[in-house]
Amino acid sequence: MSDAPPRQGLLVILDGLGDRPSEALDGRTPLEAAHTPHLNRLVAEGQCGLTDPLLPGVPVDTHVGTSVLLGLAPREAMRLARGPVxxxxxxxxxxxxxxxxxxxxxxxxxxxxxxxxxxxxxxxxxxxxxxxxxxxxxxxxxxxxxxxxxxxxxxxxxxxxxxxxxxxxxxxxxxxxxxxxxxxxxxxxxxxxxxxxxxxxxxxxxxxxxxxxxxxxxxxxxxxxxxxxxxxxxxxxxxxAVAATHNLVQHLGLRAAVLTREATVAGLARLFHFTPIELGGEDGARHAAAAGDELPALVAATEAALQDHDLVFLHIKDPDIFSHDRDPVGKRDVLERIDSALVPLLKPDRVIAVSGDHTTDSRLGRHVGDPVPSLLRVPLGRIDDRTIFGETDAAAGGLGRISSSGLLWSLLDGMGVLPNLRPRDAAYFA
Ligand SMILES: [Zn+2]
Structure with missing residues (x-):
């Protein structure tokens, strides 16, 4: 760790972000087909890659994929059931x-x-x-x-x-x-x-x-x-049973907040002793997704949370809902709305990652094991030669193919809050 003050971190979790090519989108995925100039700018200023939520090729549920991005040790995420969450x-x-x-x-x-x-x-x-x-x-x-x-x-x-x-x-x-x-x-x-x-x-x-x-x-x-x-x-x-005891973000003593509209994700926030900021309810998610009209409120609440937290997780459910409805075009459109809505949060001095909890195939309407396109922008950090946020570019990005945990660790390191690995920390990483 350097002596520089820690930077603020923002991890945007787009639920079910990853997808597969669709005929309705001329053989592109919804993220590839979407016009996302602001996410593309983050890729141009940083790196992209493909992240495996837990293990390569293995589909996971939202609570598992999200818990890893929130810092839960992978072996505990693997055993995490919805009941206790x-x-x-x-x-x-x-x-x-x-x-x-x-x-x-x-x-x-x-x-x-x-x-x-x-x-x-x-x-x-x-x-x-x-x-x-x-x-x-x-x-x-x-x-x-x-x-x-x-x-x-x-x-x-x-x-x-x-x-x-x-x-x-x-x-x-x-x-x-x-x-x-x-x-x-x-x-x-x-x-x-x-x-x-x-x-x-x-x-x-x-x-x-x-x-x-x-x-x-x-x-x-x-x-x-x-x-x-x-x-x-x-x-x-x-x-x-209670299985979640090793969360790295909690272990590092960071003040973390989670913004979400989903009760399950809010449950994870409480499990890890983060600040849960729940806007609206799960029942309303489907309706709201049709308009994406809650996004500005969610973004404003995220900016407010960044004022008194070190690390803020913004979970947006909408892409996954369109995938389960087998609507790749709707997913493309909501990704475009998310891209515009995020603009106020994309400050140049912030460490920003954008990822997803799993891939959801919008032709099949279910989760699949394909890795998730992800990006990481660290001020004065590494930059690859990619300029587009999408599955194909991510496969050639500088982050390579890493685990969701690896993406979180890179974000924390970019914030300057990750110490050199000590034996006593081992349980938080494996
Ligand atoms: Zn999900």
Whole structure:
């Protein structure tokens, strides 16, 4: 480290940024097809490259890809489940040994084959959720295991299991959307251990008890009388234990903030003790993306956060939403709007990186393992010969092909806050 004062850092995370060529864009990717003069200028003033979110060729979810960019040690990111992330986001305290699952309140009905899922979100139930969850607190599930349901956002809830000898190696009871017939699955152990078997049984017991109690709950009777779907069951997924303990940004003592519209990313910010600045909600994301109209507010809040933080992460969900909707043209257009909206943040003395949490193929509508185009502009830092921000140029850029962690480390080094590696730091890098 030099004696120069540390520089401010900004990492822009464009969700699902990477893509593949599309016929609708004359064989270019949405980022290549987009007119992005300001991102191109950053490439011209710095370097670009391709980043692997975790491992080359391996697709990841948003919470995994983002957690690495936020500084979580890669081996912990690999084991990070959505359950504990959402739990932290919803303010549910988790202790070592607890297992947390993400749940929906859903509309179920009993058939001879088991519980059929009539509506995965119980008609997007919202107002009744805290009262319904309250009837499922401290539920005894046998063998010293207790389950409690906590409200999260909208129809979402968190199931927290406490007790000795729990395991998070259990499957989902949620069959996922798009499966027919949509039957609730029994919870399966994912490994041959006594802990996994007893935890899976406890989840099944909780699901059965929840259906019994919620089915007859006065609030659900009232919903049915009003012609609404009853929230009479719980479907579970994303079981996990507390696994995120080594975050480099936190370890370095940096004041970090995360700006996002997504509850999951805000949950990560809380997990790492960063300042979470959440604008709007996940439910609004799809609508807002159509106009990109929240971008100026997000950018203004980012500039404000930069006034009292060393490092600010700006997470923008929109590109991923267009990819999942199989709309490469819409993705191109929103990338152009993002390019213009970012201008006030692109100050010459800032260390700036732009990357994504994973690649989302907008023809397939799903995440794929291709690396993500990324750029890094460090004042007085290295400059490569690339001038365009896109997948093809990134493959020939000076950053080469590195991991998302490598991009973050380069950003931190550019800020002048990364000390020479010491043995005691090793756990934060691997
Ligand atoms: Zn994502």
């Amino acid at each position: 959402e739990a932290t986001g919803a303010g549910v305290p988790l202790l070592p040994g607890d297992v947390a699952l993400r749940c929906n309140l859903a509309t179920l009905h009993a058939t001879p084959d088991g519980l059929h899922i009539r509506d995965r979100r119980a008609g997007r139930v919202r107002d009744e959720v805290p009262a319904l969850a309250d009837t499922l607190v401290g539920v005894s599930l046998g063998e010293g295991i207790t389950g409690s349901l906590h409200p999260a956002t909208g129809h979402r809830t968190i199931l927290r299991l406490t007790g000795a000898g729990l395991s998070d190696a259990i499957g989902d009871t949620d069959p996922g959307s798009g499966t027919e017939p949509c039957m609730l699955r029994p919870c399966r152990p994912l490994e041959e251990s006594a802990a996994a078997h007893r935890t899976a049984l406890a989840v099944d017991r909780f699901v059965a008890i929840a259906h019994e109690r919620l089915r007859t709950h006065p609030l659900n009777r009232a919903r049915e009388a009003a012609g609404l779907l009853p929230a009479n069951g719980v479907i579970t997924r994303g079981a996990g």
